[in-house]
Amino acid sequence: MAKVVVFSALALAAAVSGHGNITSPPARLPGPAMVEACGQAAVDSVLADGGLPIESVVDPASSCNLFFCRGALVQDNLDLVQTFALGETVNLTADIPIPHEGPANVSIVLAATNEILGEPLLVFDSYADERLAELPANNTAFSITIPDAGNGVEEECVEPGDCVLQWFWFGTGAQQTYESCIDFVIAT
Structure with missing residues (x-):
């Protein structure tokens, strides 16, 4: 019974549009x-709105790290782990039904420390x-390149949960933070 409830809730989260999230490759749920x-x-609260800003998550426990993957954990997402090769171009798709202007980046983040590995990609x-009549195409469909050898990725991103590809966006006017994480390992 619990598996059916969790599955139904996950299906709902994938279908509900919020302010923004990564839809491809599949992000942590x-x-x-x-x-x-x-x-x-x-x-x-996250299941009710798949693009909920971190600041709007309801009553998180003190053990919850919302500022790493919005609290979602690799243990719940082992079937979504991607395998990337060094130097591979990865296409990402973001759903942004409610824009909020501000800085954003895509980076490889070490799970153990929640720190960016190298420079943002x-x-x-x-x-x-939100002042634009239409968002630029590269706001919702963009590519990154996994760094080549010598940047630490091949040593650090070996097991599921070691690293994530993190999309991070902060809407300055709205004072809201959005985050999606894609679990991955480097092909050996």
Whole structure:
């Protein structure tokens, strides 16, 4: 019964549009491990709005790290782990139904420390500007390149949960933070 409820909730999260999230490759979703770490109320708020800003997550437990993958954990997402090769171009798709201008980036982040490995792979000084009649195409469809050998990726991103490809966006006017994480390993 619990698996059916979690599956139904995950399907709902994928279907509901919020302010913004990554839709391809598949990003981390909430599940039972996140319930354990963050509490049911926090998970319910994320499931109700797949693009909910971090600041709007309801009643997170003190053990919940919302500023790493919005609290979602690799244990709930092992079937979504991607395998990338050094130097590979990865295409990403973002859903942004409600834009909020501000900086954004895509980076490889070490899970153990929540720190960027090397430099960001893509940086937007101004992203998702709500004053524009239409968002630039590169706000919702863009590519990054996995660094070549010698940048630490091949040593650090070996096991699922070591690293994530993180999309991070902060709407300055709205004072809202959006984050999606893609779990990956480097092909050996």
